[in-house]
Every structure is written in C-alpha cells, then in structure tokens.
Amino acid sequence: MTGILAPRSSAHTHQGHKRKQNQDSLHMDDGHGLWIVADGMGGHQGGEIASAIACEVIPEQVSTGVGIAAALQAAHGEILVRGNRQRELLGMGTTVVVVREQGNDYELAWSGDSRIYRWRNGQLSQCSEDHSVVQRLLKSGLLTEQQARNHPHQHVISSCLGSTADEGLEIGYRREHWFRHDWLLLCSDGLTDELDDEQIAAILAQHDNVTGAGAALLQAALDAGGRDNVSVALIRAPDDAPQGRLSGRNQGFFRRPFCPWLLAIGGVLVTALFVLT
Numbered sequence: 001m002t003g004i005l006a007p008r009s010s011a012h013t014h015q016g017h018k019r020k021q022n023q024d025s026l027h028m029d030d031g032h033g034l035w036i037v038a039d040g041m042g043g044h045q046g047g048e049i050a051s052a053i054a055c056e057v058i059p060e061q062v063s064t065g066v067g068i069a070a071a072l073q074a075a076h077g078e079i080l081v082r083g084n085r086q087r088e089l090l091g092m093g094t095t096v097v098v099v100r101e102q103g104n105d106y107e108l109a110w111s112g113d114s115r116i117y118r119w120r121n122g123q124l125s126q127c128s129e130d131h132s133v134v135q136r137l138l139k140s141g142l143l144t145e146q147q148a149r150n151h152p153h154q155h156v157i158s159s160c161l162g163s164t165a166d167e168g169l170e171i172g173y174r175r176e177h178w179f180r181h182d183w184l185l186l187c188s189d190g191l192t193d194e195l196d197d198e199q200i201a202a203i204l205a206q207h208d209n210v211t212g213a214g215a216a217l218l219q220a221a222l223d224a225g226g227r228d229n230v231s232v233a234l235i236r237a238p239d240d241a242p243q244g245r246l247s248g249r250n251q252g253f254f255r256r257p258f259c260p261w262l263l264a265i266g267g268v269l270v271t272a273l274f275v276l277t
C-alpha cells in the first residue's frame with residue numbers, strides 16, 4: 001500500500017480497438033461503499049443507456065434502504081419500461097456486478113457474465129458465477145474448463161437486466177468478509193475474453209496499489225486484442241479489516257486489549273504460592 005491517502009478503489013474503462021462506442025458504465029462510491037460495473041448491449045445506444053440506468057437506479061434504491069438484489073430487480077424494471085417507451089431501445093439490456101460494503105463485510109450481487117474476483121494472498125478466486133449457457137453446461141459436467149473457454153457460444157448469456165423476461169431474471173448474491181489486504185476486481189467480459197485467470201493473477205502480483213494494477217490490466221486487455229469494451233474496477237479492503245487466516249472468533253480473541261493489572265495479580269498469586277510452599 002502506498003500510505004494513508006492511497007485510494008480505496010480505481011476504475012479504468014476503454015471502448016477497445018474494434019467497437020465504436022463504450023457501452024460499459026461504472027459507479028464508484030468509496031464514501032458509501034458501493035461499486036458497480038455494467039456492460040450494456042443493444043443497438044442505437046441502447047446498451048449505453050441500459051448500463052447507465054443500472055448505475056443510476058441501483059445506488060438510488062440502495063440509498064433508500066433497499067437490498068442490493070432488490071435494487072437490481074428495480075433497475076431491470078426501469079430498463080424494460082424505458083425500452084418499451086422508445087421503440088429503438090426495445091430489447092436493450094445490461095449485465096451488472098455490484099459490491100456493497102457494510103463495515104468489514106460486503107455483499108455481492110450480479111446478473112450476466114460480468115465478473116467479481118477476489119485477490120487474497122496471491123490467489124485469484126472468482127466470486128460470481130456467470131449466467132451463461134456455457135456455465136450451465138460446465139456445471140452439469142457436459143463441458144470441461146478448456147472446452148468452455150473455447151466454446152463458440154461462450155458469449156450467450158442466460159440472464160441480464162432488461163433483455164430477460166421477469167421470470168427469467170437470474171440474480172446471484174453472496175455475503176463475504178474482508179480480510180486485510182484483500183482486493184476485489186469487478187470487470188466486464190472485455191477483460192476476461194482477452195486474459196485468462198492466470199494472466200490476470202500474474203498482473204495483479206506485480207502491483208501493490210489498485211490504481212497501477214487497474215491500469216495494467218486494462219492495457220494488457222488492449223494489447224491482447226481489445227475486441228470489446230474493457231472495464232476494470234479494483235477495490236481494496238478497509239485498513240482496519242481483520243488479518244486473514246483467523247476465524248471471526250479468533251479475531252475477537254486476538255484483538256482483546258492487553259490487561260497489565262490482570263498480569264500483575266497473576267504474578268502476585270504465583271509468588272505468594274511459591275513463598276507459602
């Protein structure tokens with residue numbers, strides 16, 4: 001870390017080398033502990049509008065006390081309403097990944113194939129599970145990891161905000177604990193289509209701050225082809241998050257304040273016993 005003023009988060013986005021617009025949107029709010037990456041799709045600026053609606057409606061909803069999964073549902077409804085109102089926007093949609101922090105805990109919610117990863121002790125783990133046809137085949141054992149990666153339909157998603165009928169909307173949700181020095185990576189598929197998990201981990205391992213790491217990930221995706229819009233958001237754990245490798249119970253034990261008077265009484269008792277015997 002680079003000191004007390006080092007930012008909690010960094011955001012980098014680029015339209016890439018092939019696309020004419022950047023339809024990804026980001027919402028970064030360190031103050032309220034809310035971070036969003038949304039990857040829009042749909043012609044006539046529909047994708048851009050859908051991802052922007054997600055980044056507008058979700059924070060609004062959360063600020064009124066609505067839970068993040070319900071906030072995604074509300075954004076989905078708003079995208080459908082706006083799409084139905086303007087013919088050229090009909091069918092627009094967006095994937096979304098959201099992190100909401102509450103003290104040393106955080107919640108994750110997502111729909112579609114944008115991803116959330118955790119970087120802890122040099123290990124990269126995917127926290128979200130893609131809502132995609134290929135992921136379903138992988139889970140049911142019909143595809144191997146390698147086959148999934150090269151599958152011709154790997155971009156076919158099974159859910160996203162806006163484009164899916166209400167009953168088909170899938171929302172993933174998890175609640176986790178921060179450990180000190182953890183980072184979370186939120187990204188659109190423009191990053192993960194160009195770089196595999198090993199390449200992402202190798203880049204993260206070369207950086208000790210989220211700003212440098214985010215810029216390097218974006219550049220690597222562009223260097224690898226930049227065929228899609230690329231968005232990368234990195235968030236680091238709060239400075240007072242507990243040290244890793246301890247359970248919650250143990251953290252409480254180790255953080256209990258040191259009591260010198262207790263030690264003094266113990267010392268007197270031991271000495272008294274020694275003298276008396």
Ligand code: CA
Nearest residue numbers: 039189190228
């Ligand atoms: Ca994309």
